[in-house]
Amino acid sequence: MFATLVLLYMFTSCKTEKADLIKDTKPNIVLINVDDLGYKDLGFMGSAYYETPNLDELAQQGMVFYNSYAGAANCAPSRACLISGLNTPRHGVYTVSPSDRGHKKTRKLVPIENTNLLSNDVYTLPKMLKSAGYITANFGKWHVGEAPSKQGIDFNVGGSSRGNPGKGGYFSPYKIDHITNGPEGEYLTDRLTNEAISFVEKHKDTTFFLYLPYYTVHTPIMGKEQLIKKFKTKAGSNGQNRPDYAAMVASMDEDVGRLLASLKHNEVENNTIVIFTSDNGGIRDISEQNPLRAGKGSYYEGGIRVPLIIKWPGKVEPNSSSEELVSNLDIYPTLQHISNAEIQATLLDGIDLNPILEGKSIEERDLFFHFPIYLQNYSKSNDGGRDPLFRTRPGSVIISGNWKLHQYFEDQGLELYNLKSDIGEQHNLAKENPKKTEELLAKLKHWRNETNAPTPTKRNPDYNADFEQEKIKSVTLK
Incomplete structure (x- = not known):
């Protein structure tokens, strides 16, 4: 009897110590940033055509933000805002160059000159997390610099200044930089997810920041043939009816599910924050976001309102939601607070979302x-x-x-x-x-x-x- 009690105490003590260790350890961070995914392009956001069972489940496990905005209405400036924590006037990235687009006879003003990429001197989100002891990785579209390694990334696959996968680029052989070709016909979204899963397996005993900015669902619209055939038999609704685009969304959802399963398999799920969002609104000609007006590139709601989920086991109430105004500019200060970085950014344009994640209200703030x-x-x-x-x-x-x-x-x-x-x-x-x-x-x-x-x-x-x-x-x- 005495021996049984001793064993029970040791087992309970070990479990308690492990739980306390997880509680006191800085959480891993997985940030998934899908390219050109519209606000309404997901099941949990109201789409009846696209199928996203894994993301619907993630939404039930975390907090969904219904008034979430990108920092800008198209790829380069939005990503610059996310990675720098600074609004567009501070870094000067306003678009994918040039700034004088459209016919010259239809422009009344001479536009401001655009800055193509973030300076390597900017104290980026990955640099800040490195100072907090994180190993950092990028798998996919970087788009804010030529070399992610100079902007705080330790491991990079597929990331450079490129903004799209190129003609026919979703199937191997690939057209992007910093990636080796897989078997002919390998799908890029699958490959980037495989790289992310491999990273988790190798670094599960460290503290890591995994940035997964998929090239999908950016043009060219290219899905797997078997999925395209499936969606051809499904009726569209509310301006959403393209089988090839639906196939891309379905593959992305499947791959997010695989990554989330790997976190669980490698026993890091309970100490990992998962953030899922999009860099800007969807292209209206491809997928409508009704009742939102316009789409990517516009500062009407269809161009800047984006989906956002944050899951943090033990910290964020499952199946919760928020109506607070938030922006991708808020991700940097939120993670800076959580990571307690040794060297912190002194100027950030977003706010710390931790009070919202804890179920509290915040003072009303404006977005610009x-x-x-x-x-x-x-x-x-x-x-x-x-x-x-x-x-x-x-x-x-x-x-x-x-x-x-x-x-x-x-x-x-x-x-x-x-x-x-x-x-x-x-x-x-x-x-x-x-x-x-x-x-x-x-x-x-x-x-x-x-x-x-x-x-x-x-x-x-x-x-x-x-x-x-x-x-x-x-x-x-x-």
Whole structure:
């Protein structure tokens, strides 16, 4: 009897010590950033066409954020915001160059010059985590520098300054950098996941930061043939009906499931934060995000509102959600607080989300977006933007509570929307509510002054109003 009690005590003691060790150990971090995945492109976000059972389960295991935004409306600036923790005026990455896109005769202003990549001198999120003792890895689209190793990444597969996988690039032989070809026909999303799983297996006894920025679902739209055949037999709904795109979403979901299973298999699940998001809104011509207006490249909701899940066992209540305004700028300060880094960034534009993760409310804060350049439309259709020639013309945006104000620099046009009653941004209330318009415009101007945000003022000598109207007519009549 005495021996039994001793063994029971030892077993219980060991379990307690192990639990305390896990509790006191810095958590591993898995950050999954899908390329061009729309806000409504997932089952748990309301899609009836796309099938995402693994992500639906992840949503039930963590917290879903329903008012989550990218730092910018297209790839390069959004990723620069995420990795630097700084808003676009501070790093100068506004687009995938050049900044004078669209026909020169349709641009009224000379746009601000774009910065292509983050400087290697920027104290990035991976650099900060390295100072906290993390081993860092990137598997997929880096896009903010030529060499991830110079920006805080220890292990890299597939990441460089490239922004897409290239023509036919989703199947081996690959067109991206820093990857060896797999067997002919190997799918890139599978391969990057295999690399991530191998990393977990090798480094499960360390503290790691695993960044998985899939190239999918960026163009070219290329899914596995058997999945395309499956979705051809399924009826689409609400502007979502492309079998090849649905196949890409399904493969991504399957691979996320495999990675999550590997965390469990390697016994690190309970001490790992998993963050799932997208870098910007989806391309409307491929997948609509109704009722959100427009899509990638636009600062209407369809271009900047993104899915976000955060799972943290023992810290975040399962099957919980938040309506707080959050941004991918908040990921850096949140992880900096959690990791207790030795060398911390002194200037960050986001906020620490830990109070929200603990179920607390936070003080109301405003979100700001600045895009002093031009981004042309997609040639096939009107994307729902302000005019059919551009997804975005130069301007700034503020979201404050339920209110959202757009300011455009060409004509000083103002658009005010109440997102609670008009999430589709169909009813401009700027003239009906001049008091709120002036209040938000003052905040927006103050923020631009505070961040030294450049605004274009020089008139474009090539602009031709008659030519512009003819172009608008030609696009509208298509």
